[in-house]
Each structure stands twice: as structure tokens, then as C-alpha cells.
Amino acid sequence: MFDFLKSLFKPAPSSGETAKERLRLVLLSDHLSLAPEVIESLKRDLLEVISRYLEIDSEHADVTFEQREREVAMLASIPITAVRDRPRPSPELPFSPEPLLQVPAPAEWPQAEVQLGLEPQPLAEAPVVAEEPVASPAAPPAAEPAPELAAPAAELAAPAAELGAPELEFAQVVVAKPKPARSGNAAGSRRRRRKKYAAAAAAKANHAPPQALGGQASAQG
């Protein structure tokens, strides 16, 4: 508490604090680069999860870590070949309904019929526009929900439209380690920045053709 109050009156962090923060980041980075088998295993798991929802080109997937000014970020570059018409959420985990409820659905969505997933195959009957090429030209309408896509990474569930057209062919997932807030300002800007990354990642990941989602939803109706 006292430290916090003190920090309010301190315009800039002391050089000791700067040293501490640099040390923390550099060691985080070192430890990651020194554990290649962990990274390999993380990459495998990551691809496995993503491939439940998207058809991906695992051969050309790349997971790297990047040390930035204030954080170490994980960058996953995963070429997507197609959208799955039958997403397969993890059988072990209950399919969380929360992302669905948070996003306002378009009026034409038959809300009542959306099954909040006890079954791993609630979207089974989707007649769907599968095999839709990734580079879908259609920009999604604002606040287009992509609940199934957002579900595995709730953090990415920011409105995608803010960041414009999803003509990207790569899903880029950025996960930055959250830090304990040291001063109000720094924490705020960090949070904003993280949100921006998350939104960017969502935009990139959210290339699912809106038609596909609409189709799935109405198929259940």
C-alpha cells in the first residue's frame, strides 16, 4: 500500500526498478529459449486445440517468443487451410456458454435454439459452407460474433471489427504474460496494449466466413 502511494508521487521508476524489470524479462526469455522441448510440446498442444476448430497447415506453423519493451510475447503463426464445418470442442471440458452470452447475436439468429453445449457436437447438422477459402473477401458486420472460434481463447474475444478486414491468412495468437500492477498508469497502458494485441489476434483468427456461422446457427433452428 505504502509502495503504491509512493509510486503515485514518483514520476519515473528508479533505475533499480528498471534493472529489475529488464532482468525479469530477459530471464523469462532465456528460460523459454532454454526449454525447447517444452516449447515443442506447447506447440503440439496449441495446434491440436486450434485444429478442433480450423483446418490448419501444421507443417508451416510456427510458435516463437519475442521480447518486447515491456513484456515477452508468444507469437503463433498458423496457416489456416479451411474452417471446420464440425468444430470439435474438447470432450473433457464442458463447452463454456459464456462467450455466446456475452456477444449480442444478430436479430435473425434463432437464439432459443442455440444449445449451450453439453454435447461436443451441438453444431452437427450444419449444412454449411465448409471448405470456404480462408481469404474470405466479406468483411464481417460490426460485432459479428464468432463464439465458437473465440471459445478456446476467451481472452481473444474482443470485437474483431474494430480492426478492420480479416483478409489475413494466418491466425496470430499473442499471449503476453500479465504482470502485477505496479503503478496505475503503467498497468493501464499495459492492459490497453494487451487488449489491442488480443483484438488484433481475434481479428486475424476471426476470418471465419460470417455465412458459415450464420448457417450453423440457423441450421439448429
Place this chain on the structure above:
Amino acid sequence: MMRAFDSPAVDLDPMPEPALVRGRAIVITSGKGGVGKTTTTANVGAALAAAGKRVVLVDADVGLRNLDIVLGLESRVKHHVLDVLEEKVTLDEALVRDKRSDNLYLLAAAQTREKEDVVTEQMKALIERLRERFEYVLIDCPAGIEMGFKNAVAGAGHAIIVCTPEVSAVRDADRVVGLLPNTWRPELIINRLRPHLVKKGKMLSVDDVNGILRLPLLGVIADEPGVIVATNKGEPLALDPTSETGAAYRAIAAKLAGENVAAPTVRVPQDGFLAKLGSLFGGRA
């Protein structure tokens, strides 16, 4: 004297003379150069010897011999580690006795050779031989994590990490700890701490450093002119009864020898250098 192996009932093959002491071989290492490994080795060794322990200091920094200088023994060095390993001279011929203490010996590094000339297995065997004759074998490790480091660590059973409160030194220390056998529990000496800078928030504190390294803290040595003066003269500060830093080295030696049962709580002082030294001796919580 009774020996453990004497037993009239059992007829054994002739055995080598059983060791009277089976000393601890401790490598002093850091990864980064210039953090004070050699000074630490000299002072901890001198303090142990002054406390009555039989100590040998081995300079493993082949090609960059320095430990003899810090101890003021450079004029006495006639042979070195490689001479012994290559059986040009006996171990006794190569060991240099300290000017001040009968308990303290130095085995100098070869100045004109390379670290790659040392065969790891031979080095290991040499340390084993020294352990039979000395209670403490302190190995002054070269900077880096290459051959010289590997040779220095090979014969040791314990490590002291020397680290200064700097980002680069802590990073290297962290790396070195990762390269040591994972059954080891290295102990940490934080060297060249400037308490007043820590107090102003301009230097990493003991807690900052060890919050990252998380090693048992053996001691903290302040950055003070006395260390430089002592090195100029070739007289380890640990032998100076008036020096506070010398006292800190003696406390480290005592702790290393297991004399301080209670772990000393070394904290960065809120009120200056004297308080920190007081805390080294358990005077302050």
C-alpha cells in the same frame, strides 16, 4: 591411531591408506567475468584457514592466472596445475604455501597454456587427491561456461555463486546455476553491493537478486575501497581484523563451515551500511 579399516578378523587385500580427511571440493563460479570470483576465493579461503581449517585454493583459470596475485604469492609460484596433471612435478612440489598461514595452500594455474589442455578426468582425479589432504578445496572457476568451467566444476561437489547486483551478472548466474548438476544446491554470495544506492532505488537489492536466483544466501559483500587496496597489496581483507568487509568474509567462512547454525538474515539495511553488517552476524532480524 585407530583406523576404520583395521579389523583383525577379516583378511583383506592391501588397501590404500584411508583418508584422514575427506574434504569438500567447492567451485566458486559466476558465469560473468569480473564479478569477484578470485577475490572471493582468496578471502573465503584465507578466512577458513585463519579459522584453523586446512585449505587449498585451486586456480582453474588456465591462461589467465590471477589467484596468486590476489594472495600475494606470485613470486612463490614455480609450477602449476598442468605440470601436476602431466606429471612433470609432484603435487607437493606444485603446492605453494601461503606466507601467513600454514593451513593455506595454492595450486596455481598455468599462465601460458589453454583451458583445452586440461583433461577433465585428470582434473577430477587431482581434486580427489586434494580432498584427501585438505578439508576445503576451493576451485576458482574461470568466467564463461565452456571448457574451463566444465573442468573446474568436474571435481567439485558444491558451488558458490558469486553475483553482483547487476542485470548481466544475475542473468549469467542464473544460467550457470542451470548448468550445474541439478542435485546441487549452490550457495550465493552477493558481491559489490552498495547499500546507499540500494536505498535510493538505484541498485538491485539483495532481495531483488535472490528473488530471482532463489539460492541459500551465504553472504553479502559491500563494494568498498578496502577491497581494492587489499588486492593492490596482495593481502586478503579477510585477515584484517579491523575491516568490516573482512568480517563479512569471516562470517561467510564460518557459515560455510557450518558454524552458524541459524541462517543469518541478511537484508538491505534501511539505515545504512553498519546495520547491514550487523545483520550479517545475526545482530538484527
